[in-house]
Amino acid sequence: MVEKQTRGATRGPGRPREERVTRAVLDAVVALVAEQGMHALTMDAVAVRAEVSKPAIYRRWPTKQDLIIAAAESRIGPLSIPDLGDFRAELRAVLTARLEVYRTPGMARLISGVFGAAAEAGSGRDAYQAYINRGMGETGRILERGIVRGDVRPDTDIRTTATMVAAPLVFRLVAEQEMPDSHLVDSVVELVARAVGVQR
Amino acid sequence: MVEKQTRGATRGPGRPREERVTRAVLDAVVALVAEQGMHALTMDAVAVRAEVSKPAIYRRWPTKQDLIIAAAESRIGPLSIPDLGDFRAELRAVLTARLEVYRTPGMARLISGVFGAAAEAGSGRDAYQAYINRGMGETGRILERGIVRGDVRPDTDIRTTATMVAAPLVFRLVAEQEMPDSHLVDSVVELVARAVGVQR
Numbered sequence: 391m392v393e394k395q396t397r398g399a400t401r402g403p404g405r406p407r408e409e410r411v412t413r414a415v416l417d418a419v420v421a422l423v424a425e426q427g428m429h430a431l432t433m434d435a436v437a438v439r440a441e442v443s444k445p446a447i448y449r450r451w452p453t454k455q456d457l458i459i460a461a462a463e464s465r466i467g468p469l470s471i472p473d474l475g476d477f478r479a480e481l482r483a484v485l486t487a488r489l490e491v492y493r494t495p496g497m498a499r500l501i502s503g504v505f506g507a508a509a510e511a512g513s514g515r516d517a518y519q520a521y522i523n524r525g526m527g528e529t530g531r532i533l534e535r536g537i538v539r540g541d542v543r544p545d546t547d548i549r550t551t552a553t554m555v556a557a558p559l560v561f562r563l564v565a566e567q568e569m570p571d572s573h574l575v576d577s578v579v580e581l582v583a584r585a586v587g588v589q590r
Numbered sequence: 591m592v593e594k595q596t597r598g599a600t601r602g603p604g605r606p607r608e609e610r611v612t613r614a615v616l617d618a619v620v621a622l623v624a625e626q627g628m629h630a631l632t633m634d635a636v637a638v639r640a641e642v643s644k645p646a647i648y649r650r651w652p653t654k655q656d657l658i659i660a661a662a663e664s665r666i667g668p669l670s671i672p673d674l675g676d677f678r679a680e681l682r683a684v685l686t687a688r689l690e691v692y693r694t695p696g697m698a699r700l701i702s703g704v705f706g707a708a709a710e711a712g713s714g715r716d717a718y719q720a721y722i723n724r725g726m727g728e729t730g731r732i733l734e735r736g737i738v739r740g741d742v743r744p745d746t747d748i749r750t751t752a753t754m755v756a757a758p759l760v761f762r763l764v765a766e767q768e769m770p771d772s773h774l775v776d777s778v779v780e781l782v783a784r785a786v787g788v789q790r
Contacts, residue, residue: 427709427710428706428709428710429710498709499706499709499710502702502705502706502708502709503706505702505705505706505764505765506628506699506702506703506705506706508702508764508767509627509628509698509699509702509764509767510627510628510629510699518767519767522765522766522767526766547777547781550758550774550777550778550781551781553758553761553762553766553774554754554757554758554778554781556761556765557754557757557758557760557761557765558750558753558754558757560757560761560765561753561756561757561760561761562753564705564708564709565705565722565756565757565760566722566726566753567708567709567718567719567722574750574753577747577750578750578754581747581750581751581754581782581785581786582781582785584784584785584786585781585782585784585785586781586784
């Protein structure tokens, strides 16, 4: 139902080795963070774990910040939710897809690390901004489609609502330090639907 | 209107030196993070900046994680919002008080650092949990008071709603990497009020 495009896939075919290195490195980042924590994430450790050379890593990701953002993006990536005829069902599809990712080991650490990297870095900033915009973008499109369809109020503040859809699962995970679950997804969808849905 | 109790204040009078050291250390942490970033936060740098001995720091905060959490708590601390006769006004008071704190320099870094510390640490966990619970607790009390008063729906999911109130400002700051503003506060209050308010 939900189509996920990884960053590697957008590079197209014909570069299988390139893709294999990218995947090996990003998998190594996620594994190291999950198993040992962010402090274990050194370029040396990633190179050993991924069985690639350090220059091969630096060529793609000049800083550790870039690497953390790319690793998170490889997991959380953009989403494309088809028209399901009901914005509630579409928001639930977005949040259910996110939930699945957030529940994989190490994601609280990785996402905290991404926020930290973005807060510190000047360098990784553009990549980070693109990553965040893609994440929020699909919710924005769902709301706009709902306005056209007529099940979302036309005066809806798209930006704030997208933030209110995206924020609770991440907050539950990294701020409340608890695993978000399907109950939270259902409650968020219900509350958002009451706030911006056209009363039927 | 909004009463803020700092952690130091709860220790009561009679320990002015103790309090002065606490304040100097936590101020030094916030200043270092704001000016130079989380990587500059070493026990040595804090000791120099605060003009206290390292043992004086370690005695109070055994790990850097504890120190980061305490510094954030000294700024974000608990809130006590009086009964304003309207849960919307009370939620706005909570979020406006938070907004003021989030807009001080270095808060994006400090809050990202807190999440990172909480994700990594076993040690700082209890302090962190207490800090988060206090933060969410006031919103919970406001919603419960609203249910009794009759302006909040009695079937309101307090926990999820508290998350949905707390999450957007923090998410705007640390995930979207943008400064939250009073427009966001107004929009969040309006959306939450539509979701859980009794229709009048």
